[in-house]
Amino acid sequence: MNFSYAIALSGGIASGKSTVSSLLRLYGYCVICADEISHKVLESSTKEVLAVFGNGILKEGSDSMIDRQKLGAIVFSDKDARAKLESILHPKIRQEIEIQAQAQELKKAPYFIDIPLFFETNHYPIKQSLLIYATKELQLERLQKRNGLSKQEALCRIESQMPLEYKRTLASDVIENLGTLEELQSAVESYLNVLQKLKI
Numbered sequence: 001m002n003f004s005y006a007i008a009l010s011g012g013i014a015s016g017k018s019t020v021s022s023l024l025r026l027y028g029y030c031v032i033c034a035d036e037i038s039h040k041v042l043e044s045s046t047k048e049v050l051a052v053f054g055n056g057i058l059k060e061g062s063d064s065m066i067d068r069q070k071l072g073a074i075v076f077s078d079k080d081a082r083a084k085l086e087s088i089l090h091p092k093i094r095q096e097i098e099i100q101a102q103a104q105e106l107k108k109a110p111y112f113i114d115i116p117l118f119f120e121t122n123h124y125p126i127k128q129s130l131l132i133y134a135t136k137e138l139q140l141e142r143l144q145k146r147n148g149l150s151k152q153e154a155l156c157r158i159e160s161q162m163p164l165e166y167k168r169t170l171a172s173d174v175i176e177n178l179g180t181l182e183e184l185q186s187a188v189e190s191y192l193n194v195l196q197k198l199k200i
Contacts, residue, residue, distance in 0.1 A: 001098055003126045005110050007172075007195075010118040011132035012164045013157050014142040016177035016184060020132050021114050023188045030111040032100045034093060041092045042066060048088050053081070076157050094123065110195060119170050120162050130191070131171035133164050134178060 009024075009031065011017035021031045042049065046064055050057070053074065059067040075082040097113060104111040115124060134142070136158060143154040168174050175187045 001102060002105070003101060003113070003124065005105055005108060006101060006124075006126045006128070007110055007112050008118045008124065008126040008129040009112045009114045009132070010116065010129060010167065010171070012134070012139055012161050012167070013116075014139045014146060015132045015134040015164060017114065017116065017132045019177070019181070019184060020175065020188055021112070023185055024112055024192075027188075027192060029192075030104055031114055032097055032104070032111070033114040034097060034116065035114065037093050037096045038089060039068075041089050041096070042068070045088055045092065049085065052084050052088070072157075073153075076160050082160075090121075090123070097124075117161070119167050127172075129171045130173045130175065131164070131167050133168050133174050133176050136164070138178065139164075 009017060009021065011020075018035075021033060024031050043066075046066060049066060049071070053071065055063075057066055057070045057074070059065040071085070075085050097115075101111075101113065112130070113124070113126065115121075118124065118126070118129060139158050140151065140154050143149060143157065144151060147154070149157070173191060175184070175191055177184050177187075
């Protein structure tokens with residue numbers, strides 16, 4: 001399908017992309033979120049995922065609820081495991097993104113698709129992209145604080161993704177998230193002011 005009015009929203013882990021998604025929605029823009037879709041797809045694909053990863057990834061005392069922290073610990077430290085999980089989930093995630101995007105395309109107005117690994121996978125033919133940037137040091141600090149991870153665990157997750165320094169050379173636009181929430185909100189407003197004057 002054609003993503004004529006879509007803008008890919010991307011970033012890195014703990015770069016502030018979710019906060020920007022919330023702000024964009026606040027300003028009335030549709031944001032199709034790949035992560036939200038992936039959580040639902042994971043729930044509906046429990047049997048397939050357990051067949052590959054075993055019952056060790058289930059939540060304590062449950063026989064059907066996957067513990068995303070346990071699964072994450074496996075796939076962030078093992079490329080082959082991550083590829084296996086992606087082969088189960090990604091086709092279903094893409095299908096749902098396309099269904100939601102098709103509905104937005106009919107409106108002939110800009111909308112965002114929040115795809116964390118937009119540049120890594122190169123699966124979506126979207127011309128416009130917005131990257132939320134933070135330094136690696138800030139990512140590390142925020143991720144340890146947010147997820148209660150050790151420095152090594154946090155580094156492992158950050159380094160499983162393409163460096164943000166490189167992503168910023170690929171993105172159409174970049175919003176830097178290096179300071180306060182107020183500064184980030186102001187940067188988002190400036191970006192949207194420009195977007196409203198342009199026609200995709």
